[in-house]
Amino acid sequence: DVKVTQSSRYLVKRTGEKVFLECVQDMDHENMFWYRQDPGLGLRLIYFSYDVKMKEKGDIPEGYSVSREKKERFSLILESASTNQTSMYLCASSSLGLGYNYGYTFGSGTRLTVV
């Protein structure tokens, strides 16, 4: 069974901490995405990557950075966590081209609370 695995289901961090959210996929997908989900706002794209060591800003990149050193792993970094970054974070992956036919595969999500 194909999988996108996010390392933590729940995280509580303090304001100002540097936070790492990890995502690993075992499908050899080229594309990986980070979204945040907030009530009433749906899913908003933070960053995405089409290949190793490449990254593109999504709609709400401020306060975040990403790293993709290996094809299977895409990390989201909160440089200095703030309370307005309390949210559900969802990682997704898709295959280049085939992504059109199958859409995304999502991870189980990380619910981050910043206090």
Place this chain on the structure above:
Amino acid sequence: ELKVEQNPLFLSMQEGKNYTIYCNYSTTSDRLYWYRQDPGKSLESLFVLLSNGAVKQEGRLMASLDTKARLSTLHITAAVHDLSATYFCAADGGAQKLVFGQGTRLTINP
């Protein structure tokens, strides 16, 4: 910029009834996706609609796409409690990115 809007955002209905969730999108998109999310869980793919006029059905759910009207619908027939969830539509925003609607929280009461 592509925007995707769903309505209604909240829907409470009784078992056995039929209803439709609407998904409108603002610019041309040839592909439309529907996902389901259970509370505290991630998103699960339901349907992928790849062309104008596409219709797909799975059990009590049926999705359709009208690219000319920029509209997709998710129809629920004879609802059962197990269908209670939040449903998202997403349109192809180009460069293999999906743009999601706000989600429709569906509650089905016995």
